[in-house]
Amino acid sequence: MAPERAVGPLAGPLTAREACPTAASIFSRVHGKLWDDEVSIVKIAEVFHSVQGEGSLLGVPSVFVRTSGCNLRCSWCDTPYTSWNPEGATLTVEEVLARVSAYRCGHVVVTGGEPMIAPDIAALTTGLRTLGSHITIETAGTVYAPVPCDLMSISPKLANSTPEGPWRERHDALRIQPDVLRRLMGEYAHQLKFVVAAADDLVEIRAVVESLRAKAANVILMPEGIDAAVLRERGRWIAEICKREGFRYSPRLHVDLYGNRRGT
Numbered sequence: 001m002a003p004e005r006a007v008g009p010l011a012g013p014l015t016a017r018e019a020c021p022t023a024a025s026i027f028s029r030v031h032g033k034l035w036d037d038e039v040s041i042v043k044i045a046e047v048f049h050s051v052q053g054e055g056s057l058l059g060v061p062s063v064f065v066r067t068s069g070c071n072l073r074c075s076w077c078d079t080p081y082t083s084w085n086p087e088g089a090t091l092t093v094e095e096v097l098a099r100v101s102a103y104r105c106g107h108v109v110v111t112g113g114e115p116m117i118a119p120d121i122a123a124l125t126t127g128l129r130t131l132g133s134h135i136t137i138e139t140a141g142t143v144y145a146p147v148p149c150d151l152m153s154i155s156p157k158l159a160n161s162t163p164e165g166p167w168r169e170r171h172d173a174l175r176i177q178p179d180v181l182r183r184l185m186g187e188y189a190h191q192l193k194f195v196v197a198a199a200d201d202l203v204e205i206r207a208v209v210e211s212l213r214a215k216a217a218n219v220i221l222m223p224e225g226i227d228a229a230v231l232r233e234r235g236r237w238i239a240e241i242c243k244r245e246g247f248r249y250s251p252r253l254h255v256d257l258y259g260n261r262r263g264t
Ligand code: SF4
Pocket: 070, 071, 072, 073, 074, 076, 077, 078, 079, 080, 082, 083, 112, 113, 114, 140, 157
């Protein structure tokens, strides 16, 4: 069955072959597929150009490829259009590469949703590798997939993420997967990014960090929230925790700069 064409802001006339013929050709050879008779597809919520708002690459201009679909349902999810109510268009990897190439940007962030559950995530990241981009993958760390990646940005979900209602049990059972976390940490340069809503979240953070034997330098605490005033208030006491524990503090720069808006 032919993949759906992109609609709305994802629509466009260029194919990857047109936008970046070299990358398309390398991708074909590396991935071992022919563009026209065997097509890798990914459900994409949005592709946009911004600055990285979180973590160790804070402020770095990056193209964001946001896959749609998630195996978790965080109560405070800030992209419900990729989890609770997934939206998006099914694009070929070729079409995604065309979108990314158009920005001529050296950093790509594959985010979600949960990108590691996308069936063709390996094809997508292999294609991005042919563009020569630095690749960050943002994942909750519940699923392993062998993917080309320069920074595995893992955000294990704490108990503060568990929703009330029918998803409660499933979310809670899945949110921390120690074997997957260890494998990702063992195979990739990584950061562990925890979303903090209350001071006593530190008890669970310490337990996860100790059980994974994670280095404090790779642990980043970030305030939960989608409102700049809330983030600022939480940021003050979270920064104190970071000073005490040797963890790193991250703001949510994109919320400060642009508010809680899509495409930023
Ligand atoms: S893992 Fe991310 S995308 Fe999925 S529900 Fe939680 S915050 Fe939303």
